[in-house]
Amino acid sequence: MKYYSTSDPSRRASLEEVLLKSIDANDGLYMPEIIPVLPDTFFYEMEHLSPAEIAFRVTKPVFGDDIPEDVIKSIADKALSFEIPVVELSDRLYVLELFHGPTFAFKDVGARFLAGLLSWFAGRTGREITVLAATSGDTGGAVANAFSEKEGIRVVVLYPSGRISPVQEKQITRAGRNITAVKLQGDFDDCQRLVKMAFSDADLKKKIVLTSANSINFGRLFPQSVYYFQAVSKIKKDSDRIAVSVPSGNFGNLTSGIIAARMGLKISKFIASTNINNSVPIYLKTGIYTPHPSFKTISSAMDVGAPGNFKRVLHLFGDNHKAIKNTISGYWFTDDETLAGMRELYESYGYLADPHTAVAYLGLKKYMDSNICTGIFLATAHPGKFADETFRATGTVPDLPAFQPAGDSVRVASPNDYSFVRKIIEKSF
Ligand SMILES: *Cc1c(COP(=O)(O)O)cnc(C)c1O
Numbered sequence: 001m002k003y004y005s006t007s008d009p010s011r012r013a014s015l016e017e018v019l020l021k022s023i024d025a026n027d028g029l030y031m032p033e034i035i036p037v038l039p040d041t042f043f044y045e046m047e048h049l050s051p052a053e054i055a056f057r058v059t060k061p062v063f064g065d066d067i068p069e070d071v072i073k074s075i076a077d078k079a080l081s082f083e084i085p086v087v088e089l090s091d092r093l094y095v096l097e098l099f100h101g102p103t104f105a106f107k108d109v110g111a112r113f114l115a116g117l118l119s120w121f122a123g124r125t126g127r128e129i130t131v132l133a134a135t136s137g138d139t140g141g142a143v144a145n146a147f148s149e150k151e152g153i154r155v156v157v158l159y160p161s162g163r164i165s166p167v168q169e170k171q172i173t174r175a176g177r178n179i180t181a182v183k184l185q186g187d188f189d190d191c192q193r194l195v196k197m198a199f200s201d202a203d204l205k206k207k208i209v210l211t212s213a214n215s216i217n218f219g220r221l222f223p224q225s226v227y228y229f230q231a232v233s234k235i236k237k238d239s240d241r242i243a244v245s246v247p248s249g250n251f252g253n254l255t256s257g258i259i260a261a262r263m264g265l266k267i268s269k270f271i272a273s274t275n276i277n278n279s280v281p282i283y284l285k286t287g288i289y290t291p292h293p294s295f296k297t298i299s300s301a302m303d304v305g306a307p308g309n310f311k312r313v314l315h316l317f318g319d320n321h322k323a324i325k326n327t328i329s330g331y332w333f334t335d336d337e338t339l340a341g342m343r344e345l346y347e348s349y350g351y352l353a354d355p356h357t358a359v360a361y362l363g364l365k366k367y368m369d370s371n372i373c374t375g376i377f378l379a380t381a382h383p384g385k386f387a388d389e390t391f392r393a394t395g396t397v398p399d400l401p402a403f404q405p406a407g408d409s410v411r412v413a414s415p416n417d418y419s420f421v422r423k424i425i426e427k428s429f
Contacts, residue, residue, distance in 0.1 A: 002032075006030075006312065008026070015065075015067075019218070022214075029309070031315065035263060038057070038264050043264065046230075047233040051084045058229060059226070078116055082101050084227050086235060092239075092373070096227060101142070105382070111139070111145070114217060117219045119151060130155075130210050132195055133195070134158045134194070136163070136164070138381060140164070141171030144172050148176035155180065156424060157181050167403065174406065182424055189294050198418075198421070198425055228256070228265055232265055241269070242373060243364065243367055245271035245273050247380050250308045251272075268373070271328070275299045275359055292306070299335075299359050331363040353379060384399055
């Protein structure tokens, strides 16, 4: 399997290059040349398969030319070692709970799979790999946890000071010796910008192998397709039109869903549900895409004004606004609406949802108001991770399973300045 870049579709890259570079020149993002359609037999069998087995069957046709089958199997087994339940709230309404991994957020799935892939390549090439990630909250914890104490890999995580929750901060700063947490005086877009600067720093990249664990890395993005199969396999068989609502920030999760559909999974509609960082819902409505600086909200992991993966979505639909609208609907919600959604979920179904999940619920509900279908919304974080908001909305304090720190709290405070951050990236080696 070869990969092309969205900035130069005529050039081809290998999987190793895709995983170790993560981003091509001119901000190009990698996509596989072919998205394989899975055989009918898989779709008949999938309801009886575990998430790990589904992960193996879905990723093998893409990674199988480059990685031995038994290695893919073992990576899938380790990455998907937790439950991904589908909870029925009412007759045609389901929630897919993606938060049962070690850091209680959906990003565990992709981060753990990527950690497996990169360790294998580090071992094979004998070169140490530096993983650099910007986080608006959950990426950092998931990545730090997934790579903790992994041989041959160091991780540097940039997070915006004062904009992530205490639990998230603990998950990033206490993850282990090979993880350097950088508390940046700036917002998520600043973190992302500095990470981008490091990736285009040719001199730095001569010195170290530098890659990303954000969803711009195909090795993290693609394995997320797996749980869409898991979701559809677990709902009632007579469900014909299926809509899936994805609480979206950087649009990695939604892109993985579209890839799953291209592999043959029957999902007729995706709902892009966002907070007031609404550049994609506005694009869907008007055809005009205007990225903007990010606004702060209670669904902080979705505070992304310029979603990195949106160009992958555009590419998958040949930049055709009408085609995109046929497959994706978009809605956005304020914090007050989000809190009301959390309250409604609790009062109507006894279901505690975190703010991100509530945004997905609201988007789905809005879509289902005027469309007959079976709806699934994705629960991307455990409500206990956002205990203050959950309490504010419902009067209930959710419990959060204890997080097991791997080490003492270690972090480096950094000004919003590339030369400083660059020193940390180098010194961390
Ligand atoms: C990262 C995150 C999102 C947004 O996912 P994207 O792939 O960036 O669109 C939604 N909810 C939670 C809890 C997250 O951590």
